[in-house]
Amino acid sequence: MKNKLIGKLNDRSALIGIVGLGYVGLPLMLRFIESGYRVLGLDIDPKKVATLNRGGSYIEHIPAAKIKNARKHGFEATTDFSLSRKADALIICVPTPLDEHREPDLSYVLNTQDSLTPFMRRGQVVSLESTTYPGTTDEELRPRIESAGLVVGKDAFLVFSPEREDPGNPNFQTRTIPKVVGGTTPACLEVGLALYGQVIDRLVPVSSTRVAEMTKLLENIHRAVNIGLVNEMKIVADKMGVDIFEVIDAAATKPFGFVPYRPGPGLGGHCIPIDPFYLTWKAREYGVNTRFIELAGEVNSGMPQWVIGKVADALNERGKSVKGSKVLVLGLAYKNDVDDDRESPSVELLELLKAKGAKIAYSDPHIPKFRPMRKHNFNLKSVKLTAKSLASFDCVLLATAHKAFDYALIKKHAKLIVDTRGKYRRPSSKIVRA
Numbered sequence: 417m418k419n420k421l422i423g424k425l426n427d428r429s430a431l432i433g434i435v436g437l438g439y440v441g442l443p444l445m446l447r448f449i450e451s452g453y454r455v456l457g458l459d460i461d462p463k464k465v466a467t468l469n470r471g472g473s474y475i476e477h478i479p480a481a482k483i484k485n486a487r488k489h490g491f492e493a494t495t496d497f498s499l500s501r502k503a504d505a506l507i508i509c510v511p512t513p514l515d516e517h518r519e520p521d522l523s524y525v526l527n528t529q530d531s532l533t534p535f536m537r538r539g540q541v542v543s544l545e546s547t548t549y550p551g552t553t554d555e556e557l558r559p560r561i562e563s564a565g566l567v568v569g570k571d572a573f574l575v576f577s578p579e580r581e582d583p584g585n586p587n588f589q590t591r592t593i594p595k596v597v598g599g600t601t602p603a604c605l606e607v608g609l610a611l612y613g614q615v616i617d618r619l620v621p622v623s624s625t626r627v628a629e630m631t632k633l634l635e636n637i638h639r640a641v642n643i644g645l646v647n648e649m650k651i652v653a654d655k656m657g658v659d660i661f662e663v664i665d666a667a668a669t670k671p672f673g674f675v676p677y678r679p680g681p682g683l684g685g686h687c688i689p690i691d692p693f694y695l696t697w698k699a700r701e702y703g704v705n706t707r708f709i710e711l712a713g714e715v716n717s718g719m720p721q722w723v724i725g726k727v728a729d730a731l732n733e734r735g736k737s738v739k740g741s742k743v744l745v746l747g748l749a750y751k752n753d754v755d756d757d758r759e760s761p762s763v764e765l766l767e768l769l770k771a772k773g774a775k776i777a778y779s780d781p782h783i784p785k786f787r788p789m790r791k792h793n794f795n796l797k798s799v800k801l802t803a804k805s806l807a808s809f810d811c812v813l814l815a816t817a818h819k820a821f822d823y824a825l826i827k828k829h830a831k832l833i834v835d836t837r838g839k840y841r842r843p844s845s846k847i848v849r850a
Contacts, residue, residue, distance in 0.1 A: 433503030569601030598628030644712030682761030684750020739773030747816020
């Protein structure tokens with residue numbers, strides 16, 4: 417069974433099923449299509465499926481032309497999970513958020529596997545790419561697959577291979593980013609390497625799914641901790657009247673032992689604000705308190721409040737209160753030059769401003785209309801930046817430094833700018849760093 421499946425994967429006759437057609441699943445689908453595979457996309461959102469089947473795209477950095485090309489080469493999307501029985505490989509790319517208690521919410525992963533299990537057959541491989549705590553693949557997915565009468569490692573195969581997408585980064589593509597692969601058994605690892613071997617330039621095999629799961633968490637915790645450090649340094653520097661961005665630029669000239677991280681209004685994206693808490697939660701099972709990780713999380717989660725404090729102080733110095741003031745948040749996406757607003761600190765800033773009675777608005781050329789989220793929903797559309805519109809606000813809060821913004825226009829016509837990204841380096845009476 418193993419050798420037959422590996423043969424189909426190697427000669428590209430296998431049908432690849434990708435479950436979850438978002439920021440991870442869609443680029444992966446395109447890469448498999450480019451490599452000559454047939455791909456079946458599965459998603460619970462009928463709007464996404466309809467958009468893809470008519471050759472459209474709902475992710476800004478993935479042009480519709482690529483979807484249309486994929487359709488010409490046999491790609492089909494569906495909400496019918498019974499069709500998953502046709503696939504030789506099932507790659508799960510669904511969200512792993514936190515619940516209201518900031519504990520792991522595996523419902524998307526588990527519900528997905530539960531939807532696939534009734535249709536699983538011998539000779540399939542399941543690969544989980546969603547970030548999660550060590551043990552998820554073995555403890556949660558394996559029993560579900562084996563409940564269908566399949567022996568993992570013999571009848572069916574199970575791997576964990578964490579996604580490493582960086583939306584909007586032109587320097588890295590799905591093909592060129594090394595891919596970690598861990599198998600539940602040695603046979604599973606062999607199949608996993610065959611699954612990705614034709615589409616990724618470099619594979620990094622590891623000894624188990626737990627190692628692969630921990631690898632992804634370490635990558636993101638490394639970033640979260642260092643961002644927490646530089647955000648704390650920003651507060652210290654602000655109290656001392658020092659430009660933290662100048663400090664970082666100077667420190668970055670050291671050719672060894674220093675990696676520059678940039679402060680901001682908080683953490684955003686689906687990974688960095690969330691993934692560290694998956695490890696802290698699991699670590700408690702072993703009696704370990706991850707104090708370092710949790711402290712970084714505390715610093716980062718407190719940044720939006722600190723920024724709003726700077727806004728309040730700046731308005732107060734001009735004889736205004738936050739309540740009743742018109743505040744424009746520049747940038748809704750969590751990072752520059754993308755349309756990805758998942759876990760964006762900008763949304764938290766809007767919530768905090770609204771709670772204080774501000775009249776809120778936002779401008780983001782990549783997100784023309786606010787998209788409802790699980791915890792947030794504003795009836796807002798992006799404000800076009802003009803001399804008149806900028807002058808109408810009491811405060812412009814720069815949260816995401818999109819290249820599309822005309823920073824000279826903003827500086828000229830805004831009454832007050834609170835800059836969280838260090839775009840305005842020269843001191844000015846109407847520019848406040850936050």
